[in-house]
Amino acid sequence: MTAEIPARRVQDALDNPFWSSLRSLHRGIALQAGDVSRYPAEYAPFLGVAEEGQRVEAELEALVAPAESVYLIGVAPEPPPGWRLDAFRPLAQMIRATPLPVADGPEILPLGEAHRADVLALTALVYPHYFRARTMDMGRYFGIYQDGRLAAMIGERLGTGECREMSAICTHPDFHGRGYAGRLTAMLTNDTLARGALPFLHVSHENPRALGLYERLGFRHRRDIGFWSLRRG
The missing domain is CATH 3.40.630.30 (Gcn5-related N-acetyltransferase (GNAT))
Structure with a gap:
């Protein structure tokens, strides 16, 4: 691969890397509920959602344990009541x-x-x-x-x-x-x-x-x- 600008589908994957990886390369280990997917905790504390700002309270409750923290890159959901979404400085x-x-x-x-x-x-x-x-x-x-x-x-x-x-x-x-x-x-x-x-x-x-x-x-x-x-x- 030598093109300096990635293809559109590659750019989409890079813009939402957790979701893209969980829906393709790591589909076999992904924990899935609707438009939310995560890695098992022993692999990584990462969770992905399909689209920015989605309301996915039931899906999150099915995948994230009480008092557990997970991390997101690129795309984040609307946090349900009682949940805390904290932004870090963006990554390069x-x-x-x-x-x-x-x-x-x-x-x-x-x-x-x-x-x-x-x-x-x-x-x-x-x-x-x-x-x-x-x-x-x-x-x-x-x-x-x-x-x-x-x-x-x-x-x-x-x-x-x-x-x-x-x-x-x-x-x-x-x-x-x-x-x-x-x-x-x-x-x-x-x-x-x-x-x-x-x-x-x-x-x-x-x-x-x-x-x-x-x-x-x-x-x-x-x-x-x-x-x-x-x-x-």
């Missing part, structure tokens, strides 16, 4: 439509069940809140080990057949400055493109280190996208 959604040079460096390994404890320990340290016990089952994960330790990792999370999100891009603080995150991001970008999908990612504007890395790699800022938490009372 970035895409890359052409391959990247991959810097030389240590071997990149596929991560599987044997590495799960290391992945959970690293994400708990530097990528808390959204990584759960079965998040690794949402896609492929890759890492770099140094001195017997998981030094850096990257994975796949959301997506459809035509676009794929890169996520959990993180480096242990003891290994900062070695270019591992850039090497992993370039590798997975190129692999995603070779598979015929558009790579995309989300990054907080409050994380200038990561934002600067993706800009230097040549990722294009597609849009700022809304990000909310929704809590049932």
Whole structure:
């Protein structure tokens, strides 16, 4: 895929990534009630709705437990009475439509069940809140080990057949400055493109280190996208 402007259907998926992913790539694990769908809590605390501002009280009550919080990107419903919808600062959604040079460096390994404890320990340290016990089952994960330790990792999370999100891009603080995150991001970008999908990612504007890395790699800022938490009372 080399077109700089994604096709309309890809843009629609990127504008509502939780809903799009739950209705396609992750349909097999999705919990569904009408126009609302969510991931099981052990995968991710994410929920999607079909359209902005929908009134879906019964559907939400069927999927979200009392006192539970879920997160939404791009599209949010009308919060029912007794529910709390809080807006965070929008995230930067970035895409890359052409391959990247991959810097030389240590071997990149596929991560599987044997590495799960290391992945959970690293994400708990530097990528808390959204990584759960079965998040690794949402896609492929890759890492770099140094001195017997998981030094850096990257994975796949959301997506459809035509676009794929890169996520959990993180480096242990003891290994900062070695270019591992850039090497992993370039590798997975190129692999995603070779598979015929558009790579995309989300990054907080409050994380200038990561934002600067993706800009230097040549990722294009597609849009700022809304990000909310929704809590049932």
